[in-house]
Amino acid sequence: MGIRIPGRHNTNCRCTDERVEMALDGALSRKEQERFLQEVKLCAYCSEKYEREKSFKQFLCNKVSRKALSPSFINSLKEKIGKQPGHGRFIN
């Protein structure tokens, strides 16, 4: 695997690690996001970090197992709810 040598942080770059994560989490305004994406291209360190964090987020999204409710669970839930007072009979 070897040792990864990270790119250098451009001295004019205003990106921070925190901002990289915010950009990936959709926490920047549209204008901030556009500016970030322009700026990040100019800095080897930040563009590398951005790509690395993006691929980690994607990796989690793909690998973490998902569950689905079974039809029998949903039927029994509706039955239980139908027996609750307050909202009349539960209509499917």
Place this chain on the structure above:
Amino acid sequence: MQENGNKADDVFNEEFLPHGDALLTFAYHLTYDEAQAEDLVQETFMKAWRFIDSYQRGTNAKAWLFKILKNAFINDYRKKAKRPHSVDYEDFLAYHDSEDSSYKDLDTNNEVFQGMMGDEVTKALNDLPVNFKTVILLCDIEGFTYEEMSAIIGIRIGTIRSRLHRARNMLKDALQGYAANLGYTEKEH
């Protein structure tokens, strides 16, 4: 009453039930137990039904349901965790949640993880302390915004950000350990 009943049924079917699978996924990762996860989802839907009049149609049903589920889980968790001599978990969290802590990056090479199976990743995630895996599940798996997460968990956005950052680092660290143990890579020195 019947009309109100029908409206409530519509809200339940159209706005609540579609989030059932996401709720079950969240509950499963919180409990790491299929039966407990189903119980938690059932409890969530029963509560949502009971308080359906306080839900405003067309607002954020998913965040509302996740908040109910998370609170139900925390209540159960606190009951079970009340053991003598156990580590005070809230103190642990307060220590690790400090917002002004510097943003340190755990420099990992993601290629190391790519060969890992979903089960291994799930296991590594489930081994994280509950409040750390919660933010990863809400943000990276369910795509909630920081504002929504802040409302669901009941903590400030600044704390969400720092907790998320720490949680990701903890998970990367754990995954590197798994990858090394499973022979996907040699441990770096």
